[in-house]
Amino acid sequence: MKKLTLDRLAQMAGVGVATVDRVLNERGGVSPETARKVLQAARELGLKRVLPEEYKQPWHIEVILSGNGSFFFKQLAKDFSEIASSLGYQRVKLSRTFVAESEPEKLARHLINCTKKRDGIIVFAQDNPAVHHALEHCRDQGMPVITIVTDLPHASRLCHVGINQLQAGRTAGLLMGSMSRVAGEVIMVSGSFDYTAHRQRIEGFRQVIQQRFPHITLREVLVGQDQREKIHRLLSKNLENAASVVGIYNTGSGNTEVSEVLAGCGLLGSCTYITHELYSLTRRLLAADQLNLVLDQNARQHAQLALDILLKKLENQIEPDIYQSGKVDFKLVTAENYA
Template sequence: MTHRFLVKDIALQAGLGTATVDRVLNGRAGVRRQTAERVHHAIRELEAQAGQLAASGRKFIIDLVVEAPQTFRETLDAAIRQEMPLMQPASFRIRSDTRTHFPPDEMERALSRAARLGSHGVIVMAPDTGPIRDAIDRLDTEGIPVITLATDLPGTRRRAYVGLDNTSAGRTAAWFLHKWLARHTRPRILVTIRNDRFRGEEEREKAFRQALQTMLPDAELAVIVEGHDTVEFTRRVGETVGTAPPDGLYSIGGNNRLLLSAIRNAGAQKPILIGHDLDPDNRALLAEGAIDLILYHDLAEDIRNACRVVLAAHSRGAMPKPPDGAALRLAVPPMADPI
């Protein structure tokens, strides 16, 4: 194991004698496995500390390029305001370009612009298109680490993914609906998606459908994609609900107030509703009892981990990169008993 530290420094970090450390470093016999591991762990700790010292006081500019609903972007902004003052030992400045509707060609230009302006890292939430994949690969080639947020782009040269395990989220939604609707005969379930070009939403829907086929094989499933035409989306929701009122609704793409309004205007009873993201709008709907379950992850943790990926990339491995993904969290209305 190569290192750049004095034996006495390693011994102090490990709490061992210098002779013991010397035996471990030179591969001599007579050292217990646990003792050798203490020495190797001490070296890793010294490397991390060296990376922190190197980053101390350094300023990083991170470009945030995101297509997401307004409520998600507001929650993301709040997470950034919360985390940025706490990031140590370096300081980070976020340069944002976030939009509700971000045409792929404009997003590709925004990613290319980040390179021209001298970015230290890019956090991106984007649809899965060839030009965007190419832009991410170009950024990495130029030494700018890219982190995907909430929806991944596997197969690109992105350095990490931060956000929910979307497959687990879809399965979890199916499990709860199966528990709530198990006594229904041929329950009708509606799934709504904001944008089927986003891999994360596609993964949720696919996992939900597969799990539901096992748990509720007689369920009738309908899927509606919102796209960019909210008026047409509302019309299709109202038409579907008016013809066949759903017993359960899995809202993958959000816009839950609009969904509930369309259901109410169609004269249908509110179905069991499972949604995503603990934004202010969904918090209010939870408090009202209009949503039965929210699946979410901590966006502040996502931002923190994304910055740690940037630090790891620029420290050339001296600082560890956090693992991909985030913990799945559940929120239910006050006093609710979902099971």
């Protein structure tokens, strides 16, 4: 473009030449109002070139995840950021917030505040009255909300994105029973029961063991609340008499503590050990034949699917199938396929 034309266009729009260049070449860093002025001036001047599409404010999406520091949520947060970046700053602006699992009231307040300044929400949420009330408020304000990882089937949400947690628990139970050929006891370690994911995993696991494997006795669930010190303390106490224990199933975080306690009791590598999520520690345990099976949720697919569904709703008013659209397949990982 000739400098004379560029200068005239900048003068007409009341901006600098550098700003005109940024708008016409879509380099960003210009407010929507200023971009509109530049494009309008270009049309009035009869500029002979293809103009960018009218600037649109990007969709501002809030992602709310657990602040428990586990590998899965760190990876999920990273995946959301990378996918949002690939979509472009003109389409999506992503904000991430981490809320401690022990603070449902704080989560509820944050959900309500988001209705004033966000276009859509993706949330990992507890089954708590305050949270349900906040989700009703979001619905009343026309705010689309997707629950992720753990579902709230009776809550006001657009849909849920995640694996079938009951099915994952049943799969863990089937493989625990098949691998543990000697009669004995199995210990279940669970995260917080405020989350349906943990309840469903335990429920499915218990169903299959009780239905199909009479040689296995299940001890009471150790609810570790995803708190590492608590998991270590509860499991240590329950393994004071470890002679009858043939297996352990951990539904949540704390595999470092579980493996430490099992090693101290001489059970690491000799009892059947099943857990969730493939990361550096579970890879090492698999490689050392100290862990039998990992059920991995596939964090990347969670992030991709949740953003896809939400953007289809925001941009084209496409309603997801509440029971089908958000399904994610979990993976079974053993020492033979962990790489």
